[in-house]
Amino acid sequence: MDWAFIHRRCESAVDFLAEAKKIETEVIRTRRTLHQHPELSYHEEWTSQFVADRLEALGVQVKRGVGGNGVVGILKGSVEGRVVALRADMDALPVAEAADVDFKSKVDGVMHACGHDTHMAMLLGAAEILARAKGGLHGKVKFLFQPAEEHGGRGGALPMIEDGAMLDPKVDYVFGLHIDGDRRVGEFGVREGPVMAAPDSFRIRIIGRGGHGSAPHKTVDPVYIAANVILGLQGISSRMMDPVRPFVITVGSVHSGTKENVIPDYAELQGTIRTLDEATRKAAKRKVAKVVEGICRSYGGSAEVEFEKDAYPVTVNDPEATEQAVKLLRKLRGARVRRMEPILGGEDFSRFLQKAPGMFYFLGAANPAKGCVYPNHSSRFKVDEDALKYGVASLALLAFEFCKNGTGRT
Ligand SMILES: [Zn+2]
Ligand SMILES: [Zn+2]
Known part of the structure; x- marks a missing residue:
C-alpha cells in the first residue's frame, strides 16, 4: 500500500x-x-x-x-x-x-x-x-x-x-x-x-501626612506628590527607556481625599505598563519603582509600589x-x-x-x-x-x- x-x-x-x-x-x-x-x-x-x-x-x-x-x-x-x-x-x-x-x-x-x-x-x-x-x-x-x-x-x-x-x-x-x-x-x-504585549498592572500607594488645607507646610501632601509622580512616570518612557523598544505607561486611576480643605494622608494610583520584550519589561518595572520612591522621598513622603503577580507574558x-x-x-x-x-x-x-x-x-x-x-x-x-x-x-x-x-x- x-x-x-x-x-x-x-x-x-x-x-x-x-x-x-x-x-x-x-x-x-x-x-x-x-x-x-x-x-x-x-x-x-x-x-x-x-x-x-x-x-x-x-x-x-x-x-x-x-x-x-x-x-x-x-x-x-x-x-x-x-x-x-x-x-x-x-x-x-x-x-x-x-x-x-x-x-x-x-x-x-x-x-x-x-x-x-x-x-x-x-x-x-x-x-x-x-x-x-x-x-x-x-x-x-x-x-x-x-x-x-x-x-x-x-x-x-x-x-x-x-x-x-x-x-x-x-x-x-x-x-x-x-x-x-x-x-x-x-x-x-x-x-x-x-x-x-505583556500587560503589567501596578498600584502605587503614596503615604503623606494629612492636615488643614490652609497650612500645607505642616503636612506632607500626598495629592501634590501624586501629581508629580504622574508626570515623573511619563519621563520614564521619554527619557529613560530605549526609544526603539515599545514602552507605554498609563495611569488610569487616581484616588485621594474627601473634602476641599482637608489634606489627606494617602493617595492611590493605578496604572499599566506595556512592553514587547522581557528585558524592557524588567527594566521598566525597576524604573517605575525607583522614580516613584525618589519623588515621594524628595517631598517627605513614602510609597509602596506593587505590580500584579502572574501578569500575562x-x-x-x-x-x-x-x-x-x-x-x-x-x-x-x-x-x-x-x-x-x-x-x-x-x-x-x-x-x-x-x-x-x-x-x-x-x-x-x-x-x-x-x-x-x-x-x-x-x-x-x-x-x-x-x-x-x-x-x-x-x-x-x-x-x-x-x-x-x-x-x-x-
Ligand atoms: Zn478582549
Ligand atoms: Zn479577546
Missing part, C-alpha cells in the same frame, strides 16, 4: 474554504446562540457545556473541567503525525450591548464585546471539518476552549496548562485566532516574533511556524494576508506559546457598509459574519497541514 500516495490524494481532496462555506450558515447560527448567552470570566459554565456537547456530537474525545471551565477535545487522525492544538477563548465582558443586531445578548450588562463567541463558533466549525477529514488526518488535533482570557493575572490559559492541557499527548504546535474590529473583513493580520509567534502558516493562509482564495504591527494589548494565549511554537493571528471583521465599524470591547462592536468562513477554513487548514508536515523543516 502506497500510504504517501494516498495521503497526497487526501490532502488535495480537501478544499478547506469550500468545506467552510458548506457549513457557514450553521457556524453563524452557533455564533448567534453563543452571542445571546455571554458569561463573564470564571463563570463560563453554560458555555463550556455547550462547546463540550457539540464536540462530543462530532465524535471528538472530550475532557471537561480542565483548569476550571476549560474544555479539551482530542481528534485522532488515521495515521501517525504531530499534535496540533487550536484554541478559542470563551468569556465575555461586563459591557451592556448597544449593537444594532437582532440576536442581542440576553444577559443584562454582559456582552461578547471581544468576539470570543466568534472564536468558539469558528473552532467548532473547524472541528466539524477536521472530523469529516479524519481519514486523511495525520496525528492528533487538540481543541482548547479556554475560560477567563479577559480576566488578566492567572487568566484561563495557565490553569489549563497546569491541569495538563498541553500534555498527553504533548502539543507540538499551537494556533489561536482573534477576530479584529479594526481590520477589513476577510483580511488576516500576521506577524512573526512579538505580536502582543509577551505573546511571541514562532518565526518558522509563522512563515509556514502564512504560506498556507495565502492558499485561501478570497482572503488577504497582511503583515501587521504589534498590538500593545495583552493575551494569555502567550502562555500556550511558551509551551509550544505556533502563531496567534487576527481576522478582520470590519465592514462600514454593514455598520461594522466599532472596535473590540465597544458596546457597539459588531462583526461582519462573512469573515467567519475564512477563520473556520484557516484553523482547519493549519491543523491539518501542521499535523502532517510541521514547519516543513522539522
Whole structure:
C-alpha cells in the first residue's frame, strides 16, 4: 500500500474554504446562540457545556473541567503525525450591548464585546471539518476552549496548562485566532516574533501626612506628590527607556481625599505598563519603582509600589511556524494576508506559546457598509459574519497541514 500516495490524494481532496462555506450558515447560527448567552470570566459554565456537547456530537474525545471551565477535545487522525492544538477563548465582558443586531445578548450588562463567541463558533466549525477529514488526518488535533482570557493575572490559559492541557499527548504546535474590529473583513493580520504585549498592572500607594488645607507646610501632601509622580512616570518612557523598544505607561486611576480643605494622608494610583520584550519589561518595572520612591522621598513622603503577580507574558509567534502558516493562509482564495504591527494589548494565549511554537493571528471583521465599524470591547462592536468562513477554513487548514508536515523543516 502506497500510504504517501494516498495521503497526497487526501490532502488535495480537501478544499478547506469550500468545506467552510458548506457549513457557514450553521457556524453563524452557533455564533448567534453563543452571542445571546455571554458569561463573564470564571463563570463560563453554560458555555463550556455547550462547546463540550457539540464536540462530543462530532465524535471528538472530550475532557471537561480542565483548569476550571476549560474544555479539551482530542481528534485522532488515521495515521501517525504531530499534535496540533487550536484554541478559542470563551468569556465575555461586563459591557451592556448597544449593537444594532437582532440576536442581542440576553444577559443584562454582559456582552461578547471581544468576539470570543466568534472564536468558539469558528473552532467548532473547524472541528466539524477536521472530523469529516479524519481519514486523511495525520496525528492528533487538540481543541482548547479556554475560560477567563479577559480576566488578566492567572487568566484561563495557565490553569489549563497546569491541569495538563498541553500534555498527553504533548502539543507540538499551537494556533489561536482573534477576530479584529479594526481590520477589513476577510483580511488576516500576521506577524512573526512579538505580536502582543505583556500587560503589567501596578498600584502605587503614596503615604503623606494629612492636615488643614490652609497650612500645607505642616503636612506632607500626598495629592501634590501624586501629581508629580504622574508626570515623573511619563519621563520614564521619554527619557529613560530605549526609544526603539515599545514602552507605554498609563495611569488610569487616581484616588485621594474627601473634602476641599482637608489634606489627606494617602493617595492611590493605578496604572499599566506595556512592553514587547522581557528585558524592557524588567527594566521598566525597576524604573517605575525607583522614580516613584525618589519623588515621594524628595517631598517627605513614602510609597509602596506593587505590580500584579502572574501578569500575562509577551505573546511571541514562532518565526518558522509563522512563515509556514502564512504560506498556507495565502492558499485561501478570497482572503488577504497582511503583515501587521504589534498590538500593545495583552493575551494569555502567550502562555500556550511558551509551551509550544505556533502563531496567534487576527481576522478582520470590519465592514462600514454593514455598520461594522466599532472596535473590540465597544458596546457597539459588531462583526461582519462573512469573515467567519475564512477563520473556520484557516484553523482547519493549519491543523491539518501542521499535523502532517510541521514547519516543513522539522
Ligand atoms: Zn478582549
Ligand atoms: Zn479577546
